[in-house]
Amino acid sequence: MINEYVHVRKIGAGSYGKVVLYRSSLDGKHYAIKAFHKSHLSKLRVAPSETAMTDVRREVLIMKMLQHPNIVNLIEVIDDPNSDHFYMVLEYVEGKWDNDGFGQPGAIGESMARKYLRDIVSGLMYLHGHNVVHGDIKPDNLLVAPSGTVKIGDFSVSQVFEDDNDVLRRSPGTPVFTAPECCLGLTYGGKAADTWAVGVTLYYMIIGQYPFLGETLQDTYDKIVNNSLVFPDAMNPELRNLLEGLLCKDPTRRLTLNDVAKHTWVLGDNGPIPQYLCWCKRDRLRRDNTTQDSN
Known part of the structure; x- marks a missing residue:
């Protein structure tokens, strides 16, 4: 159990950690939680001046900027400074593509x-x-x-x-x-x-x-x-x-x-693709990046 989130099952693996399905004891909804070990991320070098921890922090900062119906939503980040664990709590989207009988596997018509x-x-x-x-x-x-x-x-x-x-x-x-x-x-x-x-x-x-x-x-x-x-x-x-x-x-x-x-x-017959106004918090990203750079 992580805070109010109750373990259900492992559903996959991300680039640097596992992805686990949890259910919130507060609202009963399911969430996908990406779980990392900070010590492992800090040792894994992905570029001369960057570690995997850099990538994960960047992923969090980017997702905090975004709110759009066609983008998976970041719910919260759980990062206890006294623990090696780091969690990203994400909106859970279960569906997979279904080819519905069209041609080769993967083809959907x-x-x-x-x-x-x-x-x-x-x-x-x-x-x-x-x-x-x-x-x-x-x-x-x-x-x-x-x-x-x-x-x-x-x-x-x-x-x-x-x-x-x-x-x-x-x-x-x-x-x-x-x-x-x-x-x-x-x-x-x-x-x-x-x-x-x-x-x-x-x-x-x-x-x-x-x-x-x-x-x-x-x-x-x-x-x-x-x-x-x-x-x-x-x-x-x-x-x-x-x-x-x-x-x-x-x-x-x-x-x-x-x-x-x-x-x-x-x-087609659907008209223009919907456009959405900016809700991304660029100023917050800049502040968070400045804080990260100073640490």
Whole structure:
């Protein structure tokens, strides 16, 4: 038991710790709690000047900024200075994708894929609008609520910027969703890389296979950089056009999320994607970062 939270069962593992389902004895609701050992995080180096603890603290600071219907909500952080344990209490979203009999495992059909994509784009536009790069968009990090709403989760490799300069060097995301420019070991734009990952996700939702997948990591990277996209002959031309724009190997010519939101296939019969006003607490983030730097 952690404070008022009663252990139910382990439901998964995060980048640096386990994820456990708990039930609150106060409201009876279920919550997903990410549990870490601070001593382990502090010893695990992820960059010359950063440890895993840096990543976890950054994840917390970013999630504290956010409130959006398509983003998993951070409820609270439990960090007792006299204990080695560190807990992130998160909104619990149980749902998984269901292919509903469409094609290969993972394929969910155009109608459902459009609905899911609209939710993903809405949440990611909110993030990018507040200079947050997710860094690991993929089906495993896109959770489906009982209402059918898709929520973006797992901000363990996300980055936040003070301005529109989103240049990154480290690409810690999942290889098969990695943008071509990230495979070359050079600096890259984080927002454009997120958009590529959305394209890979949409391709997977429609076809049930990844567009570029090799037998080894290097083979996968080579295919991402060099191979052409392959589409079924019978694919909807508007959908093909969207995928070609999302999966454009040149990041300067790749569709932006604003372009995606206006695309005819995305609009369908549903109209514009909902936009949400800023609720993110950037001033609080700056204060918290200053406090962290001084400790």
